Amino acid sequence: MTYCVAFLLEKGLVFCSDSRTNAGVDYISSYSKLHVFQPADDRLFVIMAAGNLGTTQAVLNRIRRDIDRHHEAATEQADMKPAADGPSCSSAGATQGASGAPPTLLTSRYLFEAADYIGKLSVDVQRQFNTSLREAGATGEASFILGGQIAGEKHGLYLIYPQGNAVMATAETPFLQIGESKYGKPPLDYIGHRGLSLEDAARLCLVSQIITRRSNLTVGPPFEIALVPANELRVSRRVKLEKESDEVNRSMEVWTRTMREGLQRLPRFAWEQDPL
């Protein structure tokens, strides 16, 4: 299982993932689930993935291949073109698909187009393997969180379902989760809001991960965190917190103490106030 959570804040985006992957109960290993793509200077994407590891890796590989192909095609075109022909139209970072091909991460004009693109790749990969997977009682389903910014547009955050459709985070619902999302949701519901600083949101995501991990061992460290400030088109901070790291241990201690103190502050029942 996996747990990934991301926040859409006024000041930017925060991403946080665990790294536990398991196939059955006896093949448990650690894979990074947080991937940064900057195919051109005018755009930055962070993708987190949950679900069938085969599907998520295949989708990421196809994303990379599509970017490479586009760069190669642009290079060939530039090489073949006589210098006298005037300024090359492929010099801009975000080259529009000249042939009218569907947008990729490199050619999307809007973030939702990038989400649609990933959704389509995911559905295509699942179709390829679903028959044999179903015969084995398994599923190729995968979910993705896509966040980022394309120059000229606001930063945004999408959840891409296994069926390829996507929903975006909004002011009212500023966080999105994929994978084992229930255990860690209450703190996000209670104190998560889009006015948080990037660091506070990152701490909240880390707590959400830690309490999930305590209740479900298929979610596990290292936890990866990436901060993306609005309008900077870069990952400003990226950390990988190991199980025994100071941040994880101390966060766990603080949260345990917090809840213990909270329990003592909860209102007494009517009969406890009775002096008898």
Added chain:
Amino acid sequence: MTYCVAFLLEKGLVFCSDSRTNAGVDYISSYSKLHVFQPADDRLFVIMAAGNLGTTQAVLNRIRRDIDRHHEAATEQADMKPAADGPSCSSAGATQGASGAPPTLLTSRYLFEAADYIGKLSVDVQRQFNTSLREAGATGEASFILGGQIAGEKHGLYLIYPQGNAVMATAETPFLQIGESKYGKPPLDYIGHRGLSLEDAARLCLVSQIITRRSNLTVGPPFEIALVPANELRVSRRVKLEKESDEVNRSMEVWTRTMREGLQRLPRFAWEQDPL
């Protein structure tokens, strides 16, 4: 959906349930899910139920019928028996099934026998309706929490699965949950232990309910709580907390404030300590 949670404490048992029942999204109503049975003075049982409402109600009705039948049979036997025959063997609260019939709540010698009995009733009811339910794409599955005490035995707590088998709470795992159990589990995992007072455990269960309700609207008030002190064979306190009750509102406020303060106490990231 439903959420029920119960604690096995050194000092007794605590039960807490929500009251939301829904069939589809448009038939939402409120049913009590916490049921107290004291078929004889030497035994007390509390049963909470989650799952198909038809199954859980049918099981509870059969439990009551079996107790009634046993009482009726005992009365008839007593009426028919000449006084000269000596002391009646049916005068004890816990009458053993004389015919070697499987134990009911009235005749169980051990709590696990009562759990087996409920499991069997549940499986029987499910068998009766499963074919037609499955045709309609539904399931008759139900889970139960059974807690209580039979004189001469320690108090105990069981979770009865839809398949009829049961697990019991232990010192290491002092709480059991049925229904929508994930959202509310982390506080139980972190600060729940068998040394809690009945009231503290009840407060913790209430918080677990409240945060579940915040994240999943299919779980809802009124919340019912019952306290059963060890070796007293009675429910010492029973409360029903409505949505707008002071206890619910204040618990929610306290927990929100607790988490907000907790967030501020979490360790800073390395770069935040940097004076630059």
